[in-house]
Amino acid sequence: MVSLVSSTHYLGIDVGTGSARACVINDAGEILALESREITRWEPKSEYFNQSSNEIWDAICACTKKAVVVSNVDVSSIKGLAFDATCSLVALNEQDDSPVAVGPDFSENDQNIILWMDHRALDQTNAINATGHPLLKFVGGKMSIEMEIPKVKWLKENMDSAVFKNCKFYDLPDFLTHKATGFESRSYCSTVCKQGFVPVGVDGSVTGWDKEFLTSIGLEDLTEDDFRRLGGVHGKNGHYTFAGETVGNLTPKAAAELGLHEGVLVGSGVIDAYSGWIGTVAAKSGDEEVAQPKITSSDDDMHLVANRLAAVAGTSTCHLVMSKEPVFVPGVWGPYRDVIFPDYWLAEGGQSATGELLHYVLINHPAYAEALLHSTSQKISVFEFLNNRLLELKKERNAPSVTYLAKHLFFYGDFHGNRSPIADPSMKGAVIGKNMDVSIDALAIEYLAAVEFIGQQTRHIVETMNKSGHKINQIYLSGGQCRNKILTQIMANCTGMPVIMPRYIEAAVVLGTAMLGAKAASQNKRSLWSIMTQMSGQGAVVKPEQCGVSTKLLDTKYKIFLDMASTQQKYRALVDEAMGDN
Structure with a gap:
């Protein structure tokens, strides 16, 4: 080097x-x-x-x-x-x-x-x-x-x-x-x-x-x-x-x-998800439709981030959006003033398990060992192997879209509780439509249903935020899930919004933190926004597919997703009432 x-x-x-x-x-x-x-x-x-x-x-x-x-x-x-x-x-x-x-x-x-x-x-x-x-x-x-x-x-x-x-x-x-x-x-x-x-x-x-x-x-x-x-x-x-x-x-x-020198200046740190926001939302998309209005390094343009949701994905996913005025959203944390920029407010929704959810689905399926063996022999990840198999199944079954393969599998994935917007740690997972098939194809379709759940819950969070007064129309996704082409496409399709991925998809968080180090080194003479716009590079865009069948299917299954959540709460309340529990 x-x-x-x-x-x-x-x-x-x-x-x-x-x-x-x-x-x-x-x-x-x-x-x-x-x-x-x-x-x-x-x-x-x-x-x-x-x-x-x-x-x-x-x-x-x-x-x-x-x-x-x-x-x-x-x-x-x-x-x-x-x-x-x-x-x-x-x-x-x-x-x-x-x-x-x-x-x-x-x-x-x-x-x-x-x-x-x-x-x-x-x-x-x-x-x-x-x-x-x-x-x-x-x-x-x-x-x-x-x-x-x-x-x-x-x-x-x-x-x-x-x-x-x-x-x-x-x-x-x-x-x-x-x-x-x-x-x-x-x-x-x-x-x-x-x-x-x-x-x-x-x-x-x-x-x-x-x-x-x-x-x-x-x-x-x-x-x-x-x-x-x-x-x-x-x-x-x-x-x-x-x-x-x-x-x-x-x-x-x-x-x-x-292994450093004593002259290094240390900047005030942040929570990892908030660093993901810093390292993500100033990324340039290279797409005029998405990039307008154009963001510059001028602090006068900071308000333009209000339509950009940062989805910082890992074990869980955090959904952050900034606003000039406070917006209160049921089941969403905040708004918090001054946490990144003085006099600006940040709200945070979240999914308690996303990467962890996909990992759970894979390792607990009988066909996981076989899928792992195939992926290892092909020198690709298990997720990539399953994605490839789903594309093959789409072609073999003449399906109009990948999501059509799981049209009658209804997967609700709050296995570790719901952070937003239901805000109920007692929520659990549920699957309707599962049969006794334990093949790799069955694993691929159950994995697809879990991916769809992540997209549908993202839509639930974004819609709840927007109904309360936010104006989100773009999702800036970071983390290893950006490498999952089916996941990013389904997220765009579920939300109807473009998904923008930054230059360093798996390093957006640590890059955002290094930007804080740059601000500390300036001894507060530079604004964080100017540093972000200088140091954020080119990203990539995944647009929603223009597919009527896929849109109709996902819209219908979104209604089912909401019903599964409310039905679970109803069932739990009925049992608690019968047992005399709170």
């Missing part, structure tokens, strides 16, 4: 559900190196998921060092970095920053993170929502089981009281910034938004933590000393920052562990 020692470079560091990644970019937003390391996800009990902040930091250090070596840049040319991570809860001892075990038996001190997808706090979530507090309108009307305040409440009710009293809590991106700089700075993104800490006034203004809210849900002890254990009050005993705002330099210890 040619050395680019004369350029200025930036680092983005991303912590997802299963791995940590580090990328090195230049001023043009070109990724010069991208390295990753796996991280452990423990499941000590069903729906309990833990991680380790020590292991995550070690993984970050390893992939950062490797990325710098592979990029062949002079380490002195790296001027800024930032972190993104999942919205997971980190527990530390307030006196010495040592990790605190988060259960369920509290014997593993190194397991001090409750992962975002953990569902242990169902009772605590229900209790919080039962208060009907006005601040809940900023989380879609009710708090999600995946947020962090229910997890903190679970810890208070299950942890030794003396241990809990000595705990301080971070969202994972804020912890990493703290680890790197030594500062107790917290980002608006990590604390104002979906964690459920809700440090905003009822009107959305950033006024600090709400003592009455925390007291009403049984966490009054966290209000002590101006909310010290949650990050304090801005300008008094705490410091809150916008996305990419310069927090400070690396500490000597962190610099040595990362």
